[in-house]
Amino acid sequence: MAGQAGRVDGPHPVVVIGAGPVGLAAAAHLHERGLPFTVLEAGPSAGAAVAEWGHVRLFSPWRYNIDHAARRLLEAAGWAAPDPETLPTGADLVEAYLRPLATLPQLAPHVRYDAPVTAIGRVGVDRVTTAGRENTPFVVRLATGQDVLASAVIDASGTWRTPNVLGATGLPAHGETDPQTAMLIEGALPDVLGADRDRFAGRHTVVVGAGHSAANTLLALAELAEQEPGTTITWGTRGGSIDRALGGGDADALPGRGALGTGIKLLVDSGRVQLVTGFAVHTVAAAGRHAELTAADGRILTADRIIAATGFRPDHTIAAELRLDLDPVLGCTRTLAPLIDPNEHSCGTVRPHGVDELTQPESGYFAVGMKSYGRAPTFLMATGYEQVRSITAAFAGDWTAAHDVQLDLPETGVCSATRGYAAMLDDAAARYGLAPDTPGQLISAALRHLPLAGTVAAATRAAAAELGLDPDVALQLAALAGDQFDTVDQDPAGDGRPRAELGLVTVSSGGGCCG
Structure with missing residues (x-):
């Protein structure tokens, strides 16, 4: 050679x-x-x-x-x-x-x-x-x-x-590798709605991470929560703000970071996902059948399962x-x-x-x-x-x-989160037994209600009532379709207020497939 x-x-x-x-x-x-x-x-x-x-x-x-x-x-x-x-x-x-x-x-x-x-x-x-x-x-x-x-x-x-660890320092959190604790920790992208369903149904799950793996899992858990009573979700992020995870529009140097923005924000704003920011994991411990995550500042999260969506x-x-x-x-x-x-x-x-x-x-x-x-x-x-x-x-x-x-x-086509989540939207509609055109009708109706409703969540509930849909199912579909709400102009209410003041997140077209 x-x-x-x-x-x-x-x-x-x-x-x-x-x-x-x-x-x-x-x-x-x-x-x-x-x-x-x-x-x-x-x-x-x-x-x-x-x-x-x-x-x-x-x-x-x-x-x-x-x-x-x-x-x-x-x-x-x-x-x-x-x-x-x-x-x-x-x-x-x-x-x-x-x-x-x-x-x-x-x-x-x-x-x-x-x-x-x-x-x-x-x-x-x-x-x-x-x-x-x-x-x-x-x-x-x-x-x-x-x-x-x-x-x-x-x-x-x-x-x-070789996934990244939960520990905020890049080292394993204290106790993370303990065999009893490790049994309560899932890797990225578990099959929440399929083969792994029983591990999450009716339980409280903490998802740690702020990338696309975390976003995928949060959306799936939110859908599971609509089907299985008692299923609750906490999203723990290391950063003090989720702005970078949600996307910064044209100012965002990595368009993929914004691709899931509106949908994930909708889950948080509607209360279906509890958000805990600035949670730098320091210690993980098994407490009976539960896991306790302790942050560097002393805060504690208790969960039945932990999903390490940390890359x-x-x-x-x-x-x-x-x-x-x-x-x-x-x-x-x-x-x-x-x-x-x-x-x-x-x-x-x-x-x-x-x-x-x-x-x-x-x-x-x-x-x-x-x-x-x-x-x-x-x-x-x-x-x-x-x-x-x-x-x-x-x-x-x-x-x-x-x-x-x-x-x-x-960037459109290869890295488009819009196309990927449109396909996920079709999958979710089928699981709920809805007609294929129902998500499109929901989005159109929600966009009509948005100027008066003021927020995507309120507009979605109004659209659900109009179409005779379960409001929680409608919110789940809206979360999957989140970036399609970005088609609204920069003054959606017609009163001079920009999108940010209405609680809407501008998402960009690239990325989304890389993490």
């Missing part, structure tokens, strides 16, 4: 870690380039991690979720692509795309399941040794103790297994014997960091990038996909597909293609 990124040659395959969307896309590109490869998947099947959030609907339609090389392989085998404008769930992504891809004869013999990777090194040398390093094969060690030799490594293992972080432990130069803030490559900084970018404003931005001092090793972004929540699958296309072109020695990185990420 020669060069910093290096054309791969020799008897050993490129090892791809992870059989999720980006890992299998890498396999498809390697196949097209005629390069030998092995995919090592920790789970029992393709897309195992995606399947765990299969109930969640993506905010980007199918046309942005299918890799080009993967599409070519699938269509050659007679596969019919889903409607390109439909927004899939995670389960749809697995069943209609990832598993058919992984079972193609071009890929299937090269994919190994139940093969978690525990470490990566170089044959016969440690991290300190320099002489001959670039021409020494990688050794990829599995949990079984088996070593797999590789000419290069593409790490597409993601971050799903994710990369785990570079398996690469401890490799030479990595990571950005000290995000934990990605230093070159990539300014391009994806969540303080400056949404998922729709990230510049195209490939092999050059992802190259590490360790020649031939690349972290791609969600893991490549470190702690930045602005990743999109389409970005990962372009990453591995560029890297595999470099492995094949096609530097013209490797450097020709292109990405079509219009």
Whole structure:
């Protein structure tokens, strides 16, 4: 293997870690380039991690979720692509795309399941040794103790297994890892309305976090509360204000932060979600069947369940014997960091990038996909597909293609929370047994009532009475449809008062799919 990124040659395959969307896309590109490869998947099947959030609907339609090389392989085998404008769930992504891809004869013999990777090194040398390093094969060690030799490594293992902790300092809160306490803590995006329903129905849940995972979960819990008496919800945020979570309109540097604003604010303003701000978790303890969260200022929240919707972080432990130069803030490559900084970018404003931005001092090793972004929540699958296309072109020695990185990420369509939540609105209407056009009628009626009602909550109740809907169900639908109320002009009451004075939140069009 020669060069910093290096054309791969020799008897050993490129090892791809992870059989999720980006890992299998890498396999498809390697196949097209005629390069030998092995995919090592920790789970029992393709897309195992995606399947765990299969109930969640993506905010980007199918046309942005299918890799080009993967599409070519699938269509050659007679596969019919889903409607390109439909927004899939995670389960749809697995069943209609990832598993058919992984079972193609071009890929299937090269994919190994139940093969978690525990470490990566170089044959016969440690991290300190320099002489001959670039021409020494990688050794990829599995949990079984088996070593797999590789000419290069593409790490597409993601971050799903390494969520951020509850503790406000970035360290686990005191007691958070205690086994008895841990039993009361859920990870992000539990299936509140489906498989995990019994753990939350009729109970009090505290959701900790202020990102899109928290917003999704709050909306689902609010719907559960309408169906299951005694279900109560508290939303705990570290910040002293939820303005950043709700969005700041044109002044918001990250449009995705505002995408769920009006809907979440409606849940809080209608009293269906109790908001506790400035709650920096210091201690978590089990008290019988309940959990107690204590903030740094001494305040206490008691709950039956805690949902840690606190985001994710990369785990570079398996690469401890490799030479990595990571950005000290995000934990990605230093070159990539300014391009994806969540303080400056949404998922729709990230510049195209490939092999050059992802190259590490360790020649031939690349972290791609969600893991490549470190702690930045602005990743999109389409970005990962372009990453591995560029890297595999470099492995094949096609530097013209490797450097020709292109990405079509219009903020409307790929990163639109509006489209994603319109689909969620349709799902909720179906669960309530309502006609498909009921949400649209509700929104139209609420907008008519808004000038006199003054707030979205009051307008929604008036619209519910007009349409003969249960007011609580109407509020739930309005929460899901929240950003559609942004179509009202800047003087909705016609009395010179701006939206902010009426308790309305302006939301922006981008983001929403990245966290």
